[in-house]
Amino acid sequence: MADKTVFLSTYPPIPMFFFYHLGRYLMLLRRLFKRPENRVLYTRELIRQMYTIGVGSIGIVIIIAVFSGAVTTIQTAYQLIASWISKSVIGAIVSDSSLLELGPTITSLVLAGKIGSSIASEIGTMRVTEQIDALEIMGINAPGYLIGPKILAALLTIPLLIVLSIGLCTAGGMVVGELTGIITYRQFVEGARSSFQAYNLFFSMTKAITFSFLISSISAYQGYYVEGGSLEVGKASTQAVVYSSVAILAADYILAQLLL
Amino acid sequence: MIEILDITKQFGQKTVLHSLSARFGPGEVSMIIGSSGSGKSVLMKILVGLFAPDVGKVCYGTSDFFSLDIGGKTEIRKQIGMLFQNSALFDSLNVEQNVLFPLQMFGKQSVRQQLERVNHCLERVGLSGTNAMHTSQLSGGMRKRVGIARAIALEPRYLFCDEPNSGLDPLTSIKIDELIREITLESGITTIVNSHDMNSVMEIGNHICFLFRGKILWTGSKSNIMKTDCRELNDFVFATAFLKQLRTLNTD
């Protein structure tokens, strides 16, 4: 009986909760579209963010891409045991999965952890230490100055990281195939070429851009509305990772439905 | 000149400020005093426009702040400097960059003039030569000074200080108070200071509003605060047993 009342009392607020946050998120995004008070400072902030978000993530992107490509080659070979299937199919599968899923989605999920938490904690700390209030009082549009350059930097750098990731993922698969004797370079390239479609590249880049936007904007939102102290900043940064990962997966599904 | 009329603010069901009205004049330090939780910070945040009141007006000169459009608000905000309770320095920037920031954002001067202004402000608060220090290397008193330097960089007409003495030793507190008073007098600024520290009230309080549970119970100056018969204010002023004893000695 008690369980039922808890259920009834907690169930209705869930959609409310969702729409409350969605509304506040969209209203925050709307505040980004205001003319910068000073172009030079905004540009400087953009460059700083491109450096932290982009250059700062190259290492982890390389590691993840190479390993996921390598593993995909080995696992595909393991599953394709029928001798009448040409080996070049492995090349086709590895290069296509790199392009469609491993490159954009896996990389974005990892970046949601790395970039998302750092954006949320940076902005959240500025909120609880009143630095955001200080900006507002100076007459600066705080969302525009703090969030705008981060989203723009993410949109400019994450797709490039994803291109890098697609390349290295395919290359990782190819090299491991050759080293383990599963498939030669020549067979791999033949397979990759035969299955390549320009449309997939477009689809992959659409995903990359969408995910970049989701990671940066959701994390910024989580940080911007922190109330309390360092404990809450930590919580916001965890939530940033969780919500942007969920949003990436949801968007991944929706885009696949719409575009494939 | 800043005037507030009938300001009321609620958070949920809780009324934090009950229809407050007051005037704060130029060239003097007005103080809002009261114990923790009495609503000083909320009132100050309404004054500078970070919170909107549920009822009431905040007038800067003749313009009603909350009825202005964004452009009008920005114009007024450029004339406001604020020192935050925990200084709120930008911790990704060093001392010089912190003070330079508002100048770069809005200033029309050349880079050299801006740097001269920064050095002038730092000298004014007694921090010459600390330009390259990082904010994490500063003591509490130095942080407040940098906060003041940043607040006065754009030569504001209005200066707000939220608990400028919190977390400082008595000697440093007095120095910060003196600095605030001098700067106010020098440039005829309208200064409003939140405090619960009686030392600073006696130091700089030309014009004092006593806030108790969100109501202004008393206004006056430091010369008559000791003789008030407002009971809540007496409890606040003579909070310690030591002061109470002194008081009975005095009246005997």
Ligand SMILES: Nc1ncnc2c1ncn2[C@@H]1O[C@H](COP(=O)(O)OP(=O)(O)O)[C@@H](O)[C@H]1O
């Ligand atoms: N953002 C807020 N949301 C809800 N309640 C608040 C908020 N800010 C302040 N309050 C409440 O308002 C009251 C006055 O707070 P404050 O102005 O910070 O007091 P102080 O005089 O110590 O500066 C407190 O009871 C506090 O809990």
Ligand SMILES: [Mg+2]
């Ligand atoms: Mg306070």
